[in-house]
Amino acid sequence: RKEVEQDPGPFNVPEGATVAFNCTYSNSASQSFFWYRQDCRKEPKLLMSVYSSGNEDGRFTAQLNRASQYISLLIRDSKLSDSATYLCVVMIYNQGGKLIFGQGTELSVKP
């Protein structure tokens, strides 16, 4: 079993749609969580950190459920520019800050 698993893609949605990505992690010692975005042939970049209480940044909402070892990302009113691959990331602090990435979920927003 992979340490971080994400929904397989691709997700093809129309502009304005709401789309949700899910991610599960296997190591209960995981202590920090992130969503990264990767555009085609570019490096991954931080989209947002994920906090225990949940957090929102504009159209993006991230949720964490430690009991179920589950992370989610919700994108509302999707834009063409949201088309990218979204990567779920966990950090395991007691392993020296090991950063593990999920496979990524590809999102394609169509006009």
Added chain:
Amino acid sequence: DAGVIQSPRHEVTEMGQEVTLRCKPISGHNSLFWYRQTMMRGLELLIYFNNNVPIDDSGMPEDRFSAKMPNASFSTLKIQPSEPRDSAVYFCASRGTGMGTEAFFGQGTRLTVV
């Protein structure tokens, strides 16, 4: 700051040749990660360093792969001898201290072994 700097950006080499990838982390960052990305396997963690010391190299695929970090501002990933299945994009990332601190990636080295 210029961000994480990787070189070369592209490398094409023949099977059996030695390949060296280079990374300069962001100044002041104390963690450095090497990842490999392919369509089939996604972003795989190869090795990471804290304060120039290798912490976990369990992701290094074979003895053909080696990585060093001789000082806080420089790291190398070497493949010797290279094989066609090593073709991938290799990313270096660095991170500062603190649990919630994000990692910053370099632009990657696209390696093609023919």
